[in-house]
Amino acid sequence: GENVEQHPSTLSVQEGDSAVIKCTYSDSASNYFPWYKQELGKRPQLIIDIRSNVGEKKDQRIAVTLNKTAKHFSLHITETQPEDSAVYFCAASRAGGTSYGKLTFGQGTILTVHP
Amino acid sequence: EAQVTQNPRYLITVTGKKLTVTCSQNMNHEYMSWYRQDPGLGLRQIYYSMNVEVTDKGDVPEGYKVSRKEKRNFPLILESPSPNQTSLYFCASFDKSNTEAFFGQGTRLTVV
Numbered sequence: 501g502e503n504v505e506q507h508p509s510t511l512s513v514q515e516g517d518s519a520v521i522k523c524t525y526s527d528s529a530s531n532y533f534p535w536y537k538q539e540l541g542k543r544p545q546l547i548i549d550i551r552s553n554v555g556e557k558k559d560q561r562i563a564v565t566l567n568k569t570a571k572h573f574s575l576h577i578t579e580t581q582p583e584d585s586a587v588y589f590c591a592a593s594r595a596g597g598t599s600y601g602k603l604t605f606g607q608g609t610i611l612t613v614h615p
Numbered sequence: 616e617a618q619v620t621q622n623p624r625y626l627i628t629v630t631g632k633k634l635t636v637t638c639s640q641n642m643n644h645e646y647m648s649w650y651r652q653d654p655g656l657g658l659r660q661i662y663y664s665m666n667v668e669v670t671d672k673g674d675v676p677e678g679y680k681v682s683r684k685e686k687r688n689f690p691l692i693l694e695s696p697s698p699n700q701t702s703l704y705f706c707a708s709f710d711k712s713n714t715e716a717f718f719g720q721g722t723r724l725t726v727v
Binding site for chain 2: 501504506509532534536542543544545546549589591593595602603604605606607608
């Protein structure tokens, strides 16, 4: 089955700096790569996703890049703000077919943005 | 309002006492899943369901059961809970066209 490794496990930055979280996956058939943000005491929520036919996707201060050959993808947050502090999870899945819905998550990254 | 609802939010129980965590979604989603969240291990899939009466094991199914008798409900059953099942549990349903997972509020379970 799929295995997703996420690094770093904790990340501390100053407000205004950039933050980068990296994930690798093992299943070359995975084609959907979402990122979830979980604030303290709350449920994970989707913040951005990318499909395997795209190399990069941006949404305001966040962006995700995908390297299918190397089987890794990354989350980039620019101009970080204290409200970006949360746990971030990457995930991978084969969208469609009988494996649909089987998201495999990384271990999570605790991001702390210091004012 | 589109939502996934889990109950209870918090539960403390004793070893061996059967319990059920309920999950209900109002989005008419076919796909639903249960995860457990443990520090340093991320979210691990317990069971998932592709439709009514269709369920399958995830990565950590031991000690758990599920059922899907109706499209909207996907309860998680612990027949004989043990302390190693102390965890934070999330139910999720999936929008097939977008593949996005919508999570419930979470259930923090403690087994003593």
